[in-house]
Amino acid sequence: MANLDTMMPPVTERSNILRWARKNLFGSWTDSLLTVVGALIAYWAMRGFLNWALNVAEWEVISANMRLLMIGQYPIEHAGRLWLWLGFLVFLAGNSIGIWARGSRYAFLLLLAPAALALAPFGSEPKRWLVALTLTGLVGWGLGRGKPEVLKRSVIAGWVVSLPIIVILTHGLSSSETGFMPVVRTTLWGGLLLTFLLTVVGILFSFPMGVALALGRRSELSVIRWFSVGYIELVRGVPLITILFMAQLMLPLFLPDGWTLDRVLRAMVGITLFSAAYLAENVRGGLQAIPKGQYEAAEALGLNGVQTMIFIILPQALRLIIPILVGQFIGVFKDTSLVAIVGLLDLLGIGKTVLAQPQFLGLQREVYAFISLIFWVLSYGMSYLSQQLEVRLGVGKR
């Protein structure tokens, strides 16, 4: 029999919201009754919230502090550098959608998101930047669609160099105030910017480290094996917050002569080390799922150990654990909010300082609701992208 999931329904039954509603919500009189009762219950449960969100809430606290929530105390005169790398990322995203998501008709609509954000109450300058972002993304999309084969390599190269570009643009080059791209000290990094950087650095550096630890744990060389086991069990056995406290409270006491390690860097290292231990175990799970036949087949083909691992085992193992990996990356993203407890002004930390502004006292609900919304949108975005990736790579199908 043909696979029923993949068979298209007859043309008349396809994608019509009225038809869908009639079939699913008002199919029979009992269905209709359940729909009406369900809607009433949903309204009753949400009534208080809706009334608050639309009538009571003073959203001015958000619009007045939008800049603070987004980039913290990052100097406004250098904010253009942040827009620049954001534009670079959006351009790459447009390229990638054009190249790899050709089949999907609506994927490019994602690129309109910045322009849609421009409708929100931002200042005129951010609005212009947001529109420019969308244009950049659409140009990238067009290029990607037009010349996919030519651009493929450079887009991949672009993604590889994007982190250094982000760090250099955010941090700056010249130590003098008047020089080219003056340095912006990390004490001024804050808001969503800091959350984003902590997350990206945490994910990108913990991933290779986790893979190495997973391989190390399966190594036959006992020194490496015991090191890996020891590291994983030690780090996994303590909460992230204690690692962050150690980094912020204990480490300075051991540094000689008043030298200080950058606080943001300390948090990044802490998050990376912590995440790597968890990742190692996830990767090990993937490695164990690869049947012995794969190793034997690789050997039969004349591949050596390194080649077997790189070309045969790891690709299959990593593909298997994509859902787990994404789950963990989302976890890292949300865990970064713990740095607020050690005094860094990330999205949550800066939210707390906004609450201390005398003219906005007592608006906890508005601020926390907004922060939750940002976390949800970005987490869901990561989850959605991973689902697309799973479909493309056929995870769970073969």
Add this chain to the structure above:
Amino acid sequence: MRKTYTIFTLLVLVALALAACGTAAPAPSGGDTVTVVETVVVEVTSSAPVVVAPTGYGVTLKAVQERGKLVCGVNSQVPGFGYVDANGNFAGIDVDYCRALAAAIFGDASKVEFRPVTAAERFTALQSGEIDILSRNTTWSLVRDTELGGNFVHTTFYDGQGMMVPKDSGFTTLKDLDGGTICVQTGTTTELNLADVMAAEGVSYTPAVFEDADSTFAAYAEGRCDAVTTDKSGLVSRRSVLPDPAAHVIMDVTMSKEPLGPMVRHGDDQWFDIAQWTVFTLFSGEEFGLTSANVDDMRASATAPEVRRLLGLEGDLGLKLGLTNDWAYNIIKLVGNYEEIYNRNLGPDTPTYIPRGYNSLYTDGGLLYAPPFR
């Protein structure tokens, strides 16, 4: 075959370790990169002592001047005392003190980097030299003055635990609360003080304890208790966000001493003197009627010897502190006197209004009293 694989793993680990070292470099600022490298080297060669902040007479001022700015540990979450305004600038009474100190040292109130520190890390940050001074609504106590390796400079705000009740309850003394319920945050000295004071007064009450300040005051607002207690500075800022602020009064009782002030490290008396006389300059500025608006005129026309000495027209008081002679003039000119700072952050025109009470000049019945400038 297996061997190659393990060697490969080893290589990957080594490469990663190198990569981690390599990637650590770009994040800190240009100057700091060098320090990071040095740190590693020193740590390997010597078993360093635990507390290693720059100590000794004059070291801190020199370090600050070489750095070109003051690093000040502040709170970022207390209305009126230390917070970040919508433009991204720090504000508050503790923050303005840091600006005054920067004005004294550099003649430029903006040469200060504010470092938000949490309650837990503030003393470590001070000891390790990450901050030059701690100005973060910190209560002066014996343990902090000794064991924690700090010296309190002077009290800049006299706080104390107070009690807020609904106006229509008619309660005016603690005795009136006999048999009542009092909302209090758990695990704080506030809770212990309440128990001590009520035991001393012989008043029985039921404490309703909550994990954090928000839920404590939410419970009070819902009428779940007859009174709520915390430091007066907290009560005032919380009252302003109750549904009807005018319906609540703060009793005229003070249940604890909470002298708040800046703190410096042990071991550098010059730095202590500078920090302390900056506070006294703020007090004296108010006492002598010097404000940021009139200090230029006063400098041109002042005849009182002490004012002339304060403003650097006579004598060399500033030089004795290791600063320039116009240090006090700069404080008043660029930041203002104590009254100006107070009114800017906690005055009647702000949502965080706290009556001055003890925080008035001694001539007005308060506790602010500066030694003579001579």
